[in-house]
Amino acid sequence: MTSAQLNLDESPIKIGTRLIPTRYFLAPLAGYTHLAFRRVIRELGGLGLATTDLVLASQLVAESQKSKKLIETTPDDTPLSIQIFSGVKAELVRAAKWLEDRGYASIDINMGCPMAKINGSGGGARLMCDTDGACASIGEVVNAVTVPVTVKMRLGWDRENLTAPVLAREFEKLGVAAITIHGRTRQQGFHGEVDREGIKAVVEAVENIPVVGNGDVRTLEDAHQMRAETGCQAVAIGRGAMLDPWIFAKLAQVATGETPTEPNADEQVNFLRRHFHYMTQQYDDYSCLLFRKFAGWYGLKLGIPDDLEDRLRRFESISEFDEIADQIRARHGEREATLPTALIKVPNGPVERW
Numbered sequence: 001m002t003s004a005q006l007n008l009d010e011s012p013i014k015i016g017t018r019l020i021p022t023r024y025f026l027a028p029l030a031g032y033t034h035l036a037f038r039r040v041i042r043e044l045g046g047l048g049l050a051t052t053d054l055v056l057a058s059q060l061v062a063e064s065q066k067s068k069k070l071i072e073t074t075p076d077d078t079p080l081s082i083q084i085f086s087g088v089k090a091e092l093v094r095a096a097k098w099l100e101d102r103g104y105a106s107i108d109i110n111m112g113c114p115m116a117k118i119n120g121s122g123g124g125a126r127l128m129c130d131t132d133g134a135c136a137s138i139g140e141v142v143n144a145v146t147v148p149v150t151v152k153m154r155l156g157w158d159r160e161n162l163t164a165p166v167l168a169r170e171f172e173k174l175g176v177a178a179i180t181i182h183g184r185t186r187q188q189g190f191h192g193e194v195d196r197e198g199i200k201a202v203v204e205a206v207e208n209i210p211v212v213g214n215g216d217v218r219t220l221e222d223a224h225q226m227r228a229e230t231g232c233q234a235v236a237i238g239r240g241a242m243l244d245p246w247i248f249a250k251l252a253q254v255a256t257g258e259t260p261t262e263p264n265a266d267e268q269v270n271f272l273r274r275h276f277h278y279m280t281q282q283y284d285d286y287s288c289l290l291f292r293k294f295a296g297w298y299g300l301k302l303g304i305p306d307d308l309e310d311r312l313r314r315f316e317s318i319s320e321f322d323e324i325a326d327q328i329r330a331r332h333g334e335r336e337a338t339l340p341t342a343l344i345k346v347p348n349g350p351v352e353r354w
């Protein structure tokens with residue numbers, strides 16, 4: 001079923017005072033959704049809001065090199081939200097003010113991260129276990145700044161503690177501008193199905209603010225079904241954007257009644273080159289290391305021959321990247337594997353930890 005057949009509202013969406021051009025957002029993926037990825041995806045068109053990787057609030061205020069890199073942006077990298085996390089209320093407040101003072105236009109608070117390291121210090125999904133504490137933190141952040149504050153969370157800690165609907169309603173009363181909800185519990189990690197009924201319960205719990213549905217959206221149909229089944233006003237796509245970087249562009253085509261078009265070989269290889277080029281602008285030679293982990297996500301969609309995907313996972317210099325990209329163009333489509341390598345690697349890959 002298409003967006004029109006499902007009667008989906010495809011008009012721009014308001015998040016607080018901001019008007020976001022489309023209802024298809026990029027979900028934060030630590031280690032991936034750096035400036036280079038956001039820029040190259042935006043160039044393809046159709047992306048609504050993008051969010052940075054999560055940034056530790058205390059490190060942001062301390063202006064650590066790592067966090068400064070994570071919040072780096074360019075004029076074309078908009079609309080953007082900066083995601084912060086901490087188990088300490090005062091740190092969240094300080095970081096939010098710090099961001100507002102430097103002109104950042106919206107702030108997202110991470111309440112969904114399941115990683116032990118982050119939960120152990122009271123941050124990420126751990127915040128969902130203490131509803132009073134979570135409300136106190138969020139309320140103070142909202143009061144401390146004038147820019148829109150949003151929250152990203154899971155359905156709850158586990159099946160017995162599905163706190164997302166209650167929290168969403170309370171957050172709305174406190175002035176939160178939107179909620180993104182990944183339809184799994186913390187205990188599930190990345191296993192099992194996304195519970196769209198659970199997302200729907202959050203949509204029904206709030207009165208006016210947009211709820212952004214998230215989890216396992218890989219195709220246009222998934223995105224449309226997520227909206228039709230849950231009633232969510234927007235969809236955030238994470239891994240699906242690495243498996244098919246054109247997903248937002250195609251969703252935008254469908255939204256205006258056009259037939260979605262697939263990129264040709266030149267467009268695919270140019271995308272790869274541009275992503276790496278933007279990364280070198282920010283990270284120079286270190287990009288070689290940072291870029292390698294995209295190989296397993298991009299290989300199938302970009303028609304990368306198996307041996308060249310393997311080389312892309314190990315290359316050591318900018319000139320070696322250029323040589324590999326030339327070969328990918330020359331041998332485009334000569335690929336035997338029919339699944340993206342990044343998915344085959346589960347449960348040992350990064351996906352397991354998130």
Ligand SMILES: Cc1cc2nc3c(=O)[nH]c(=O)nc-3n(C[C@H](O)[C@H](O)[C@H](O)COP(=O)(O)O)c2cc1C
Nearest residue numbers: 027028029030053054182215216237238239350354
């Ligand atoms: C490698 C990886 C890194 C992630 N990093 C973050 C993060 O920094 N902040 C966050 O809120 N969620 C993070 N997530 C969760 C995603 O934003 C998203 O909720 C989840 O992957 C489900 O959506 P998807 O199926 O579209 O990827 C991460 C997920 C993955 C796989």
